[in-house]
Amino acid sequence: MRNCLVIGRTNVGKTIFCINFAEYLGLQRMEVFFQLPDGTTRQRKLDMVSARQELSGTGLHKTRNLQSIQLELPRGKGVRHFKLTDSTGLADGIHPDLEMREAMAQTLQELRHADCILHLVDAKEVQRVGGLQALGALDLQIAELGQRKSGYLCLANKTDLPEGKSGFRLLQKELKGLHLLPISALYRQGFREVKEHVWRLV
Known part of the structure; x- marks a missing residue:
């Protein structure tokens, strides 16, 4: 089964x-598979x-391991x-917490093997x-890697906000040639285009 990794x-x-x-x-109930850095x-x-x-939140590093769900992608x-x-979530430099360093290393290892890479960036922060x-x-290195892989798509999140729209335009200007799509993860804007991209890869 092909793997689509969400990274950022x-x-x-x-x-x-x-x-x-x-x-x-169309999923109404999730069966989540947690893969811990120690292999369990x-x-x-x-x-x-x-x-x-339970899974999302505003605190730093809410997600501390890989969390996968199996999905069906209908078309016609x-x-x-x-x-x-x-x-x-990734961070530049060496994180002081050993658990977080291991979790980030796990993410980067998964990046090497993913069939599809959905790279989320905060367009509002880019504007700010x-x-x-x-x-x-790290983000720039992932984007550079993405330019060499057909399965890469950069998702500029929070473009439902005026600052996010401006940030997206900045990204378009500064990351020429990158496969870039504006979305709102919260309000599901751009999801049809993400679905089309994933369909071509899986």
Whole structure:
């Protein structure tokens, strides 16, 4: 089964994107597979309300391991199956917490093997900071890698906000040639285009 990895800095909206995208594709109850950095796995079944309450939040590093859900992608008379994997938020430099360093290393290892990479960036933060400095070295390295992989798509999140729209335009200007799409993970804007991209890859 092909794997679609959702990656990005902490608090850019990765988990809420995964939950809302799964619901957009018709999922009403999630069976989440947790893959811990030490190699152990566990699973839980959650309804969508519980998933939002338990898996997403505004605190730093809410997601501390890979979290996958298996999804069906319908189109016309066909259906394709794929795995959508949420990941630990990345940060530049060496994190002081060993658990977080291991979780980030797990995310970067998964990046090497993913068939599809959905790279979330905070377009509002890009506008606030005034350019690519908002992304940091890791984001720019992922974007550089993405330019060499057909399965890469950069999702500029929070473009439902005026600052996010301006940030998206800055990204378009400064990241020429990058496959870039404006979305709102919260309000599901741009999800049809994300679905079309994923369909071509899985």
